[in-house]
Amino acid sequence: MTHSAPLPPGLDEAAHRCLVAGFAGTTTVPDTLKRLIDEGLGGVILFTRNVRDAQQVRRLTDALRALRPDLIVAIDNEGGGIGHLVAAGAPDVPGSFALGVADDPALTARCADALAGHLATLGITASYAPVADLQHHPRNPIVRTRSFGAEPALAARHLRAWITATERRGVASCAKHFPGHGGTETDSHHGIAVDPRSYDELRADLEPFRAAVDAGVPMLMSAHVVFPALDPERPATLSRRILGDLLRHELDFDGVLVSDALEMKAIADRYGEAAGARIALAAGADQVVVAVPDLEVTLACRDAVRGALRTGLLAEERLWEAAGRVRRLAARYAATDGAVGSWDAGAGLEAARRAVRGGPVPAGVRGAHVVDLFPPPHPALNWGGEDLLTEVRAVDPTATGTAVTGEPADPGAVVAGILGASGDAPLVVATCDAGLHPWQERLRAALLARRPDAVRVDTGLPEGGVLCSYGRGRVNLRAVAEALAGG
Numbered sequence: 001m002t003h004s005a006p007l008p009p010g011l012d013e014a015a016h017r018c019l020v021a022g023f024a025g026t027t028t029v030p031d032t033l034k035r036l037i038d039e040g041l042g043g044v045i046l047f048t049r050n051v052r053d054a055q056q057v058r059r060l061t062d063a064l065r066a067l068r069p070d071l072i073v074a075i076d077n078e079g080g081g082i083g084h085l086v087a088a089g090a091p092d093v094p095g096s097f098a099l100g101v102a103d104d105p106a107l108t109a110r111c112a113d114a115l116a117g118h119l120a121t122l123g124i125t126a127s128y129a130p131v132a133d134l135q136h137h138p139r140n141p142i143v144r145t146r147s148f149g150a151e152p153a154l155a156a157r158h159l160r161a162w163i164t165a166t167e168r169r170g171v172a173s174c175a176k177h178f179p180g181h182g183g184t185e186t187d188s189h190h191g192i193a194v195d196p197r198s199y200d201e202l203r204a205d206l207e208p209f210r211a212a213v214d215a216g217v218p219m220l221m222s223a224h225v226v227f228p229a230l231d232p233e234r235p236a237t238l239s240r241r242i243l244g245d246l247l248r249h250e251l252d253f254d255g256v257l258v259s260d261a262l263e264m265k266a267i268a269d270r271y272g273e274a275a276g277a278r279i280a281l282a283a284g285a286d287q288v289v290v291a292v293p294d295l296e297v298t299l300a301c302r303d304a305v306r307g308a309l310r311t312g313l314l315a316e317e318r319l320w321e322a323a324g325r326v327r328r329l330a331a332r333y334a335a336t337d338g339a340v341g342s343w344d345a346g347a348g349l350e351a352a353r354r355a356v357r358g359g360p361v362p363a364g365v366r367g368a369h370v371v372d373l374f375p376p377p378h379p380a381l382n383w384g385g386e387d388l389l390t391e392v393r394a395v396d397p398t399a400t401g402t403a404v405t406g407e408p409a410d411p412g413a414v415v416a417g418i419l420g421a422s423g424d425a426p427l428v429v430a431t432c433d434a435g436l437h438p439w440q441e442r443l444r445a446a447l448l449a450r451r452p453d454a455v456r457v458d459t460g461l462p463e464g465g466v467l468c469s470y471g472r473g474r475v476n477l478r479a480v481a482e483a484l485a486g487g
Contacts, residue, residue: 004303006039011316014323015305016040018281020074020258024293026052029063032295036302037064042287042326043072046124047084049293054088054122061123061335070330072172074126077115078146079348080473081386091118093348094479095471096131096158097461098355100148105161107354110347112162116169117343125171125333128221128258130162132175132208133182135461141436142187144461145471150182152204156211163215169340172333175212176221177260178247179236180205188224188266189378192235199229210251218255218329220247222285224266234283235266238276243284256329257284261291262301273297274304281305282314286322352479358467362426365455365484368392369422370401371447373440374432374459374472377405386474388430388459391481399485400425407439415446427451428484432472433460455484 006012016036020043023033033044044064051057061073075084080095091114093099099108112130119127134155135147148155159175166173179202186193195202209220222237230246231239237259247253259280262268267276277288290298308314372388389401400421408414418427429447434440448454456465457480459472467483469476 003299004306007306007309011309011319012306013040014319015302015309017042017323017326018287018305018319019277019298019302020045020072020287020289021295021298022047022291022293023295024049026050026056026060029067030295032299034067036295036298037067037071041071042330043074043126045128045289045291046073046075047291051085051087057085057088057122057124065123065335070327070334072126072326072330072333073124073335074128075119075124076129077119077127078129078131079111079115080145080471080476082146083473085118085122088122089118091115091343091345091348092473092475094352094355094473094476095145096148097135097145098470098476099351100154100158101357101470102351102354103154104351104354105157107347107351108158109161109165110344111351112165113169114343114345114347116166116171117340119171120169120340123335125335126174126219127166127171128174128176130159130173130175131177132159132212133177133180134205134208136183137185139185139436140182141185142189143182144433147182148208152207155208159208159212160215163212163217167216170333170336172218172329174219174221174258175209175217177223177225178209178220179223179227179230179242180209181223181225184225188260189264192266192270193223193225195225195227197229202227202229206251213251213253218332219258220253220255221258221260222280224260224264234279237267237285238271238279238283240283248284254325256286256325259285259288261289263290263292263297274300277301278304278308278314281322282308282318286325348473348475349478352469352473352475353482355470355476356467356479356483357462357470358465361455361466361484361486365426365428366396366486367398368396368426368428368455368484369418370399370428370430371418372401372403372430372459373434373443374403374405375437386472386477388457388477388481391474391477392428392484394478395481396485404443407437408443411439411443411446415443415450418447419450422451427454428457429454430457430459431463431465432458434463457484
């Protein structure tokens with residue numbers, strides 16, 4: 001692939017500052033990435049693919065910063081079932097919804113502090129968290145337990161707690177996804193998401209973002225969502241009305257506005273990543289994220305920005321403004337070699353225990369056969385890996401069980417196998433957002449038809465189970481396991 005010629009040196013560096021790149025590898029920095037960093041790349045984003053253990057991650061971040069000390073090293077670090085740093089010993093904390101259910105901002109702050117302290121030990125200086133979206137729509141497939149809840153004031157107070165705690169650790173937080181992804185029925189990873197609500201309804205969703213700005217959040221991330229009441233043409237990431245008029249002028253945000261990943265189909269399928277980068281920066285974004293490890297995609301985005309500057313589609317003053325904000329962020333959150341203070345490793349389990357809701361569990365659930373039905377992991381979010389049976393067996397070694405992740409080819413055989421394996425033991429049937437995944441509803445109904453005495457558990461949002469964990473983080477599942485086992 002041929003790449004466009006550089007711009008004048010200062011302007012070319014500014015264009016690179018506005019890019020955040022994903023890459024492959026755990027120990028060596030690809031040569032193409034080295035060149036991008038040398039030319040001024042603003043940041044990199046790490047994923048599970050870049051993580052083996054804590055020492056390796058620290059060596060990798062040190063190697064990246066040896067190339068340029070002011071490189072921003074970022075990661076999605078929300079807690080709960082979304083954890084790219086499990087192999088690096090990340091503190092276990094529940095997802096945001098469970099923190100909202102417990103509704104103790106001081107406890108939320110302790111959880112956020114643990115996550116941020118761990119990032120500081122790894123040399124990661126930016127966390128694309130917390131989620132400021134409100135979970136409105138029952139069929140929303142992507143926000144759900146990543147949100148603090150549906151109530152604006154509740155989400156606002158927990159955002160303030162999270163952002164303040166993260167800031168104390170010298171780590172940059174990022175409230176997302178502006179102006180809210182909680183009212184859609186589409187996951188913008190997979191297609192164009194539209195929020196059809198009225199202007200007045202949408203404005204209520206701004207309260208958590210206002211709270212984040214008031215708390216001094218240094219970054220906001222835009223949503224790849226079309227809001228016809230705000231801009232009928234373009235998703236927020238590409239909308240000057242939403243990013244400029246609403247965010248910059250009305251909410252008075254002067255930090256770094258970063259796009260969600262450009263390879264998400266809401267952008268890539270309709271505009272292409274390269275055009276998306278150009279339009280987003282022109283609309284008011286300061287950095288665009290290209291999370292895929294194929295650096296040719298990042299180079300294509302860089303070249304589109306160069307071309308737009310040459311033709312005037314992207315004004316030089318807009319790029320200088322964006323690059324200036326990125327430089328200030330990088331200087332403010334530069335990694336230090338100082339010692340990192342300890343954090344409260346037990347805060348996450350305490351929060352998860354306080355979030356478990358539901359009626360009393362029937363006596364005699366020890367020795368149960370636990371059926372855990374849950375969707376396959378989300379490739380972009382690293383959702384999954386944890387299972388309820390493992391956590392039940394940690395508190396009740398006599399338990400047995402079956403985990404079913406994804407729709408089985410022969411549901412009847414799965415049901416027969418479960419009923420045969422459980423015998424006379426108590427039966428626990430756990431589902432995760434079964435309303436979104438009809439195969440779970442069908443399996444659950446078939447099991448309850450034969451075993452109406454089964455104890456129902458919800459590991460996503462509540463759907464009528466006896467117990468609900470409000471998330472599938474390891475501590476969420478441990479807390480529900482303790483409630484089942486009576487310990």
